[in-house]
Amino acid sequence: MSIPTTNDQSVKMDKANKRKYLLEKVSSKVFLICALLSVLTLLLIIGFVFYKGAHPFVAGGYSFTDFLLGTDWVPSEDKFGILPMIVASIYATIGALIIGVPIGLFTAIFLAEIASKRAAKIISPAIQLLAGIPSVLYGVFGLAIIVPFLQNTLGLVKGQSLIAVILVLAIMMLPTIVTVAETAIRAVPKTYREGSLALGVSQIGTIFRVVVPAAKSGILTAIVLGLGRAIGETMAVILVAGNSLILPTSLTDSIRPLTTNIALEMGYAAGTHQEMLFATGIVLFSFILILNFVLAKISAKGGN
Amino acid sequence: MITSVMERTNTLIEQTETGKVVSEMVHHKEGTSKINVRDLNLFYGDKQALYGVSLDIHEKQVTALIGPSGCGKSTFLRTLNRMNDLIDGVKITGDIIIDQENIYNTNDVIKLRTKVGMVFQKPNLFPMSIYDNVAYGPRGQGVRNKRELDKIVEESLRGAAIWDEVKDRLKTSALGLSGGQQQRVCIARAIAMKPDVILMDEPTSALDPISTLKVEELITNMKKDYTIVIVTHNMQQAARISDRTAFFLNGEVVEYDNTDEIFSTPQDQRTEDYVTGRFG
Numbered sequence: 331m332s333i334p335t336t337n338d339q340s341v342k343m344d345k346a347n348k349r350k351y352l353l354e355k356v357s358s359k360v361f362l363i364c365a366l367l368s369v370l371t372l373l374l375i376i377g378f379v380f381y382k383g384a385h386p387f388v389a390g391g392y393s394f395t396d397f398l399l400g401t402d403w404v405p406s407e408d409k410f411g412i413l414p415m416i417v418a419s420i421y422a423t424i425g426a427l428i429i430g431v432p433i434g435l436f437t438a439i440f441l442a443e444i445a446s447k448r449a450a451k452i453i454s455p456a457i458q459l460l461a462g463i464p465s466v467l468y469g470v471f472g473l474a475i476i477v478p479f480l481q482n483t484l485g486l487v488k489g490q491s492l493i494a495v496i497l498v499l500a501i502m503m504l505p506t507i508v509t510v511a512e513t514a515i516r517a518v519p520k521t522y523r524e525g526s527l528a529l530g531v532s533q534i535g536t537i538f539r540v541v542v543p544a545a546k547s548g549i550l551t552a553i554v555l556g557l558g559r560a561i562g563e564t565m566a567v568i569l570v571a572g573n574s575l576i577l578p579t580s581l582t583d584s585i586r587p588l589t590t591n592i593a594l595e596m597g598y599a600a601g602t603h604q605e606m607l608f609a610t611g612i613v614l615f616s617f618i619l620i621l622n623f624v625l626a627k628i629s630a631k632g633g634n
Numbered sequence: 635m636i637t638s639v640m641e642r643t644n645t646l647i648e649q650t651e652t653g654k655v656v657s658e659m660v661h662h663k664e665g666t667s668k669i670n671v672r673d674l675n676l677f678y679g680d681k682q683a684l685y686g687v688s689l690d691i692h693e694k695q696v697t698a699l700i701g702p703s704g705c706g707k708s709t710f711l712r713t714l715n716r717m718n719d720l721i722d723g724v725k726i727t728g729d730i731i732i733d734q735e736n737i738y739n740t741n742d743v744i745k746l747r748t749k750v751g752m753v754f755q756k757p758n759l760f761p762m763s764i765y766d767n768v769a770y771g772p773r774g775q776g777v778r779n780k781r782e783l784d785k786i787v788e789e790s791l792r793g794a795a796i797w798d799e800v801k802d803r804l805k806t807s808a809l810g811l812s813g814g815q816q817q818r819v820c821i822a823r824a825i826a827m828k829p830d831v832i833l834m835d836e837p838t839s840a841l842d843p844i845s846t847l848k849v850e851e852l853i854t855n856m857k858k859d860y861t862i863v864i865v866t867h868n869m870q871q872a873a874r875i876s877d878r879t880a881f882f883l884n885g886e887v888v889e890y891d892n893t894d895e896i897f898s899t900p901q902d903q904r905t906e907d908y909v910t911g912r913f914g
Contacts, residue, residue: 521758529771530748
């Protein structure tokens with residue numbers, strides 16, 4: 331007699347659970363759709379940029395090598411060479427790294443290893459806030475402070491220059507480098523530090539001989555992410571770059587990196603000119619892809 | 635007749651020799667004191683962790699610190715090379731004198747730590763080659779000469795009884811070794827500094843029985859050159875390898891004596907309860 335009662339109960343339970351299981355299924359689908367949305371967007375953007383950008387070379391008879399290595403960009407005369415912009419982008423990024431990486435790394439070391447908890451509590455949020463400032467404000471800051479400063483101290487006719495871009499980008503990449511590198515340094519096991527200190531090595535010695543090498547892959551990741559930020563930055567750069575179409579030969583030259591070229595001309599460009607701007611985007615995108623590839627390599631190595 | 639006399643003489647000689655050996659051992663157990671700790675109190679913020687610890691650690695002996703978890707034995711060990719300095723809010727009163735020098739009166743922690751080496755609970759080799767690990771300390775002291783470093787590395791690894799196992803792979807990552815091997819390389823790394831004192835904080839607690847045995851043998855061999863202070867929660871280990879044992883409880887030293895006495899005829903009831911396994 332008792333057995334059917336138990337069965338009844340279990341059937342009821344199943345009914346009650348059915349709704350839960352349905353909800354489970356539906357919500358997992360919702361999550362999946364959300365996740366696919368970003369992938370879809372990525373594919374659409376890539377597809378669109380490549381479709382538009384590849385068109386002049388595939389259908390218009392333009393040479394891709396001339397595009398990459400040409401030094402003249404005169405859309406009205408059908409001349410589309412972006413070498414000066416590629417060089418400008420690379421110079422600006424490397425320059426920003428030379429200044430930004432040591433400062434960022436030392437800041438990260440200071441925050442993770444040296445600073446008292448109280449000092450870290452003040453500095454850390456300040457750096458994170460730096461990451462949240464809209465990039466146009468960096469540009470305005472650069473234009474109002476750095477550019478006149480360069481003009482006056484170096485006696486330039488025009489302060490908008492490669493060096494101005496480098497300085498602004500160096501500041502802009504700091505939050506990325508500091509945050510990622512600090513996390514990496516903090517993740518180094520405490521036992522390494524103890525082991526080193528117990529061998530009579532000073533704190534600074536310990537940091538540079540054990541802690542930083544142990545955090546190497548994380549620090550490299552920080553640098554590559556900072557690099558990505560610098561190479562893709564547009565708004566701030568437009569304001570301080572000067573945007574001249576010359577192959578930069580000195581730090582005080584006015585430059586036009588890839589990003590600003592697109593932003594400056596896309597508004598009014600049409601036809602082949604517009605497609606060439608998309609092609610510029612492809613080049614920029616390739617840089618970022620290469621960086622991501624490098625990043626993946628580093629992470630994989632760090633995993634070992 | 636003659637043979638029996640000879641036998642007797644031999645027995646006599648043997649007896650005297652044994653007697654002499656015994657007396658030497660007893661004498662050795664007295665030893666000369668290397669570290670004098672006087673009325674040491676330690677506070678983590680408001681919480682007191684050590685209460686008036688006073689004991690003398692003798693030169694070229696193994697001194698074991700035993701006691702239940704949280705009794706302060708590791709904390710005490712870490713006062714001997716000032717590793718507690720790394721923790722925020724630690725306050726220490728009292729004196730620790732090593733070779734007539736009060737180690738808390740100086741700011742030269744680096745010098746102290748080159749003289750007082752340490753081996754930790756878990757092997758903590760750096761992510762670099764075996765060679766670089768052992769050469770790490772001497773390089774920090776400014777030894778750059780390759781031949782000199784080679785010599786130190788070999789001597790240290792031999793001293794830690796691991797040379798034969800690693801001599802063909804010195805340039806490979808130290809993290810590829812087994813736990814027991816890593817711990818012996820850690821000991822080699824400490825030896826490379828040519829310290830007087832080596833502190834060991836439960837050095838075998840992360841090791842398997844065979845590796846533990848090897849490390850214990852090593853410790854026994856090492857005491858002819860070094861003064862060793864070892865924290866252990868393994869009472870058999872303390873009984874096997876130490877000359878003197880201090881029993882810690884709730885931040886105090888309950889009893890400190892020759893290891894034999896501690897384990898055979900403890901003076902304090904609490905010591906007896908602990909060593910007979912009634913608590914802990």
